[in-house]
Amino acid sequence: IILLPFNTFNRNKREKLESQLKDANQKISQMVVMEERQRIARDLHDTLGQKLSLVGLKSDLAGKLIDANPEAAKREINDISQTSRTALKEVREMVSDMRGTKLKDELIRIEQVLKAAEVEFTIKDETTLEKTPPLVENVLSMCLKEAVTNIVKHSKATTCLVELNESVDELSIRVKDNGTGITGKIDPTKKNGLRGMEERLEFVNGTLEVLSKEGTELFIRVPTVVKQVKQEGMA
Amino acid sequence: IILLPFNTFNRNKREKLESQLKDANQKISQMVVMEERQRIARDLHDTLGQKLSLVGLKSDLAGKLIDANPEAAKREINDISQTSRTALKEVREMVSDMRGTKLKDELIRIEQVLKAAEVEFTIKDETTLEKTPPLVENVLSMCLKEAVTNIVKHSKATTCLVELNESVDELSIRVKDNGTGITGKIDPTKKNGLRGMEERLEFVNGTLEVLSKEGTELFIRVPTVVKQVKQEGMA
Amino acid sequence: MIKIVIAEDQGMLLGALGSILDLEEDMTVIGKAKNGQEAVTLVNQFNPDVCIMDIEMPVKSGLDAAEELKDHPCKIIILTTFARPGYFERARKAEVGGYLLKDSPSEELADSIRVIMKGRRVYAPELVDMVFQNDNPLTDR
Ligand SMILES: Nc1ncnc2c1ncn2[C@@H]1O[C@H](COP(=O)(O)OP(=O)(O)OP(=O)(O)O)[C@@H](O)[C@H]1O
Ligand SMILES: Nc1ncnc2c1ncn2[C@@H]1O[C@H](COP(=O)(O)OP(=O)(O)OP(=O)(O)O)[C@@H](O)[C@H]1O
Ligand SMILES: [Mg+2]
Ligand SMILES: [Mg+2]
Ligand SMILES: [Mg+2]
Numbered sequence: 001i002i003l004l005p006f007n008t009f010n011r012n013k014r015e016k017l018e019s020q021l022k023d024a025n026q027k028i029s030q031m032v033v034m035e036e037r038q039r040i041a042r043d044l045h046d047t048l049g050q051k052l053s054l055v056g057l058k059s060d061l062a063g064k065l066i067d068a069n070p071e072a073a074k075r076e077i078n079d080i081s082q083t084s085r086t087a088l089k090e091v092r093e094m095v096s097d098m099r100g101t102k103l104k105d106e107l108i109r110i111e112q113v114l115k116a117a118e119v120e121f122t123i124k125d126e127t128t129l130e131k132t133p134p135l136v137e138n139v140l141s142m143c144l145k146e147a148v149t150n151i152v153k154h155s156k157a158t159t160c161l162v163e164l165n166e167s168v169d170e171l172s173i174r175v176k177d178n179g180t181g182i183t184g185k186i187d188p189t190k191k192n193g194l195r196g197m198e199e200r201l202e203f204v205n206g207t208l209e210v211l212s213k214e215g216t217e218l219f220i221r222v223p224t225v226v227k228q229v230k231q232e233g234m235a
Numbered sequence: 236i237i238l239l240p241f242n243t244f245n246r247n248k249r250e251k252l253e254s255q256l257k258d259a260n261q262k263i264s265q266m267v268v269m270e271e272r273q274r275i276a277r278d279l280h281d282t283l284g285q286k287l288s289l290v291g292l293k294s295d296l297a298g299k300l301i302d303a304n305p306e307a308a309k310r311e312i313n314d315i316s317q318t319s320r321t322a323l324k325e326v327r328e329m330v331s332d333m334r335g336t337k338l339k340d341e342l343i344r345i346e347q348v349l350k351a352a353e354v355e356f357t358i359k360d361e362t363t364l365e366k367t368p369p370l371v372e373n374v375l376s377m378c379l380k381e382a383v384t385n386i387v388k389h390s391k392a393t394t395c396l397v398e399l400n401e402s403v404d405e406l407s408i409r410v411k412d413n414g415t416g417i418t419g420k421i422d423p424t425k426k427n428g429l430r431g432m433e434e435r436l437e438f439v440n441g442t443l444e445v446l447s448k449e450g451t452e453l454f455i456r457v458p459t460v461v462k463q464v465k466q467e468g469m470a
Numbered sequence: 471m472i473k474i475v476i477a478e479d480q481g482m483l484l485g486a487l488g489s490i491l492d493l494e495e496d497m498t499v500i501g502k503a504k505n506g507q508e509a510v511t512l513v514n515q516f517n518p519d520v521c522i523m524d525i526e527m528p529v530k531s532g533l534d535a536a537e538e539l540k541d542h543p544c545k546i547i548i549l550t551t552f553a554r555p556g557y558f559e560r561a562r563k564a565e566v567g568g569y570l571l572k573d574s575p576s577e578e579l580a581d582s583i584r585v586i587m588k589g590r591r592v593y594a595p596e597l598v599d600m601v602f603q604n605d606n607p608l609t610d611r
C-alpha cells in the first residue's frame with residue numbers, strides 16, 4: 001500500500017525529467033545557434049573586415065605606384081597576396097576549429113591527414129584523460145593539429161610518431177618526425193603556427209619544446225592541476 | 236525497511252537521468268555549434284572563398300607581370316581592388332544578418348510597416364540598452380516584429396502603442412493595439428507566432444503576457460541579469 | 471613540358487589560374503573548361519599530364535569528373551577553399567593526385583604539380599575533415 005504511491009511519485013518525476021530533457025535539448029540548440037552565429041559574426045567582422053579594407057587600399061596604392069616606382073608597387077602587391085591568404089586561413093580556422101575538439105577525435109583526424117600524405121604513423125597513447133579539463137584538451141588538440149600540419153607541409157618526413165603520456169601531475173605529448181628538421185630562421189611576422197601553439201599553451205601553464213635533429217621533435221607539457229586564469233573568452 | 240531500497244533505486248535512476256540531461260545538453264550544444272559552423276562555412280565558400288582566392292592569385296600574377304607588362308599588371312590590380320570591395324560588402328551584409336537585428340533598428344522598421352498599413356503609431360522609449368546582451372536584444376527584436384506583424388495581419392486596429400522600459404533588473408516592452416482583440420482559440424499546431432515568442436523568451440528567462448480587451452496588449456518582460464544556463468562550452 | 475587542363479566555373483579565376491601557370495617555364499595550359507563535363511572531354515581529347523579542377527561547377531562537379539577520370543593516366547588535382555563534409559573522402563577514393571587549397575601561393579601550387587607529376591599525392595591538411603561518429607543524442611534515443 002505504501003509502495004505504490006512512492007513508485008508512482010517517482011515514475012512521474014522520471015517522466016517529467018525525461019520530457020524536460022527533450023525540451024532542454026531543443027531550446028539549447030536554438031540558443032546555441034543564435035549565440036554561435038553572433039560570435040562568428042563578431043570574429044568575421046574583426047578579422048575579415050579589416051583585412052579586406054587593407055587589400056582594397058593597397059591595391060589602389062599599387063596601381064598608382066606602378067609606373068613611378070615599380071619596386072614599391074611590388075611590395076604592396078606582395079602584402080596583398082599575404083593579407084588575402086591570411087584572411088582566408090583565419091576564416092578557415094574559425095570555421096573548422098570547433099571548440100571542444102576532443103583529443104581522441106583529433107587523433108583520428110591526424111591519422112587520416114598523415115595517411116593521405118603517405119607518412120607512416122605510430123601512436124603510443126597511455127592516457128585516459130579522465131580528469132583533463134576541456135580547455136586543456138582543446139589546447140592540446142590544437143597543438144597536435146598544427147604540429148601535424150607542419151609535418152605534412154614542411155618536413156618531407158616519411159614517419160611520424162605521436163606519444164601521449166599522463167602522470168599524476170602532468171600530461172605530455174611528443175610529436176616526432178624523421179624529416180628535414182626546422183632549417184633557417186622563422187620570421188615571426190609571417191609564420192604563426194608555432195607561436196600560436198606557444199601562446200595557447202601559456203593559457204594553461206603549459207610549455208613547448210622544439211628539437212631539431214634527425215627530423216623535428218615537439219614536446220608539449222601541461223600540468224594536470226591547472227590554474228585556470230583565462231577560462232573565459234577562450235573556450 | 237522496504238521503502239529505503241526503493242527510494243534509493245529511484246533516486247539513483249533520477250540522478251542518472253539528471254546527469255544524462257547535462258551530458259545531452261553539452262553534446263547538443265557542441266553538435267549544434269559544429270553544424271552551424273558548417274552552414275556558415277558553406278555560405279562563406281561561394282562568396283569569400285572564391286574572392287579571396289582570386290585576390291591571392293591575381294596579386295601573384297600582377298607581381299610577375301609588373302616588369303614585363305605594366306599595363307596588364309594594372310588591369311590585374313584593378314580587378315583586385317574591385318574584388319576586395321565586393322567581398323567587403325558581402326562580408327558586411329553577412330555579418331549584419333548574423334548579428335541579428337538591433338532593437339532600435341527594429342523600431343524603425345515597425346514604424347514603416349505600421350505607416351504602410353495606415354495604423355497610427357505612438358512610441359515611448361526610455362531605454363538605453365547599454366547593458367543588454369546581444370542575445371536578449373535579438374530575442375526582443377523578434378518579439379516586437381511578430382507582435383506588429385500580428386497587428387497588421389489580424390487586428391484591424393487603427394492605433395498601436397509601443398512602450399519600452401528599463402529598470403535596474405528588468406527590461407519590458409508593451410505592445411498595445413485598439414483592434415478586435417484575440418478572438419477564438421488559438422490552434423498551437425498551426426500558429427506559431429505567439430508560441431515562438433514565448434519559447435524564445437524562455438531562453439532568456441523572460442515572460443509574455445497576453446491581454447485581450449479593447450484590443451490586444453502584449454507585455455514582454457526580460458530580467459536584465461540573465462542566468463546563463465549553459466555558460467560552459469558556450470562562451 | 472607539363473601539359474595542363476584547368477576546369478573552373480568562375481571566369482576570372484579560370485583566367486588568372488591559367489595565366490599564372492603559363493608563366494611557369496615548364497608548364498603549358500592547353501585547355502580551359504567551365505565545368506566538369508567539358509573537363510572530361512578535354513582530357514580525353516588532348517591527354518594532358520595534369521587536370522586541375524574546382525569542385526563546385528555546373529553540369530558536372532569536379533569530384534564527379536575526377537571519379538570518371540579515375541582510370542585515365544592524367545593526374546587530377548582538386549582545388550577548393552573550405553573543407554566540406556564528405557568531400558575529402560570522395561577525393562581520396564577517386565585517388566586524385568592532389569587535393570589542394572585554391573588560395574595556396576602560386577609557387578606552392580606549381581611545386582605541388584611537379585611533386586604530383588613524380589607520382590606522390592599532395593593533400594592539404596586543412597581540407598581533411600574528420601569522419602564524425604554518429605553520436606547525435608537527439609536521434610539515438
Ligand atoms: N615538422 C617540421 N619539419 C620541418 N620544418 C618545419 C616543421 N615545423 C615547422 N617547420 C618550419 O618552421 C617554420 C615555422 O612553422 P610555423 O608553423 O610557425 O609556420 P608555417 O607553418 O610556415 O605557417 P602557418 O603555421 O602560420 O601556416 C615553417 O615555415 C617551416 O619552415
Ligand atoms: N494583435 C492581434 N489582434 C487580433 N488578433 C490577433 C492578434 N495577434 C494574434 N491574434 C490572433 O491570434 C492568432 C495566433 O497568432 P500567432 O501569431 O500565434 O499566429 P498567426 O499570426 O496566425 O500565424 P504565424 O504567426 O505563425 O504566421 C492569430 O491567428 C490571430 O487570430
Ligand atoms: Mg604551421
Ligand atoms: Mg503571427
Ligand atoms: Mg566553382
